[in-house]
Amino acid sequence: MNLFVSLRYLVALDDHRHFGRAALACSVTQPALSNAIRALEENFGASIVKRGRNFAGFTEEGERILVTGRSMLRDYELLQQDLHSSEAAPTGNLLIGAVPTAMPIAARFAAMLQDRHPGITPAVRSMSSIELESGLESLSLDMALGYTERMDDRRSSVRAVPQYSEHYFLLRRAALPDPGRLRIGEPTTWAEAAALPLCLLSREMHNRTIVDRAFVEAVGQGPKPVIETNSILTLALSVRAGRVASVMPGALVDAVQGYGDLEALPLTAPAVQVPIAFMVHDGNRPSRTLQAALAFAEDAAWLEQVRRHAGALAALG
Numbered sequence: 001m002n003l004f005v006s007l008r009y010l011v012a013l014d015d016h017r018h019f020g021r022a023a024l025a026c027s028v029t030q031p032a033l034s035n036a037i038r039a040l041e042e043n044f045g046a047s048i049v050k051r052g053r054n055f056a057g058f059t060e061e062g063e064r065i066l067v068t069g070r071s072m073l074r075d076y077e078l079l080q081q082d083l084h085s086s087e088a089a090p091t092g093n094l095l096i097g098a099v100p101t102a103m104p105i106a107a108r109f110a111a112m113l114q115d116r117h118p119g120i121t122p123a124v125r126s127m128s129s130i131e132l133e134s135g136l137e138s139l140s141l142d143m144a145l146g147y148t149e150r151m152d153d154r155r156s157s158v159r160a161v162p163q164y165s166e167h168y169f170l171l172r173r174a175a176l177p178d179p180g181r182l183r184i185g186e187p188t189t190w191a192e193a194a195a196l197p198l199c200l201l202s203r204e205m206h207n208r209t210i211v212d213r214a215f216v217e218a219v220g221q222g223p224k225p226v227i228e229t230n231s232i233l234t235l236a237l238s239v240r241a242g243r244v245a246s247v248m249p250g251a252l253v254d255a256v257q258g259y260g261d262l263e264a265l266p267l268t269a270p271a272v273q274v275p276i277a278f279m280v281h282d283g284n285r286p287s288r289t290l291q292a293a294l295a296f297a298e299d300a301a302w303l304e305q306v307r308r309h310a311g312a313l314a315a316l317g
Contacts, residue, residue, distance in 0.1 A: 007069040090288035091119030098145040104255040129206040159282035165273040166249040169264040177261040190218035199227035199238040251310040
C-alpha cells in the first residue's frame with residue numbers, strides 16, 4: 001500500500017462525497033479507490049467510512065484519520081516544493097477557490113500568475129462561501145477569493161488580501177444593440193429593477209443575500225425572481241434568450257462584454273459596494289507557490305487589471 005496515494009483517495013472522497021466522482025477525480029476505477037481505502041482501514045485497524053448503498057460519511061475514527069491525512073499531504077507538498085523549487089522559481093500545485101461571481105477574476109489571476117511563474121500549476125474551483133471557509137479551515141484550499149464581510153473575529157486565523165469592491169449592474173437586453181460589445185448605460189435604481197422579471201442566483205449563494213438586502217432597503221421586501229440558478233452563465237444566457245433581466249457584479253458584466261445585444265445599467269439607491277479579497281489560512285507556513293501567489297495578488301500590474309475588469313469597470317466606462 002502506498003500511504004500517500006491512499007490518503008489522496010481518502011481526501012478526494014471527502015471533497016466529492018461520492019465514490020464514483022472521487023475515483024474519476026483521481027483517474028482511477030471505483031474498485032481501485034475502494035480497495036485503497038479498505039487497505040487504509042486494515043493498516044490503521046479502524047473503520048474509516050460509513051458503508052451503505054451510497055457514501056454515508058466518515059466514522060469518528062475516519063474523521064481523525066482524514067484530518068491527519070490532509071496535514072500529511074500538505075507537509076508532503078511543502079517538502080516537494082522546497083526540494084524542487086526556489087522562491088525565484090516556485091514549482092508546484094496551487095488550489096484556488098472562488099465564489100461564482102468572482103470566477104472571471106480568479107481565472108484571470110491564475111492565467112497571469114502561471115504566465116509569470118511557469119512552474120506553478122493552478123487549479124481554480126467555483127465554490128460557495130461556506131465551501132471556501134471550510135476549505136481554508138481544513139487546509140484543503142491554498143487560497144480563496146470571496147466576500148470579506150463573512151469574516152469575523154472568530155476567524156482570526158484567516159488573512160485577507162483586498163482586491164476590489166463589487167459594484168452591481170442591472171443586465172438587460174439592449175433597445176439598440178451594439179454590434180461591437182455590451183454597452184454601459186445610464187444608472188437605474190434598485191426600485192426600478194424590482195419591477196422587472198428577474199433571473200437571480202439561488203439563495204444558497206452569498207451574492208443572493210447581498211442582492212436581497214439591497215432590494216429590501218430599496219422597496220421594503222426581497223425580490224421574487226422568475227428564474228433562479230446557481231450558474232453565472234445561466235444569468236447572461238437567460239437575459240439574452242428571454243424577457244428577463246438580471247443583477248450582476250462588475251466582474252461578470254466584464255466577462256459578457258462581447259454580447260452586443262445586452263446593456264448594463266449601474267444600480268443606485270442604495271449604492272452597494274461589497275469588498276472582495278483573497279483569503280488564506282494564516283496559521284501555517286505557506287508553500288512556495290502560495291508565497292508567489294500572495295506577492296502577485298499585491299502586485300501593482302495585477303491590481304490595475306482588477307481595476308479594469310471588476311468593480312465599477314474602468315475598462316468599459
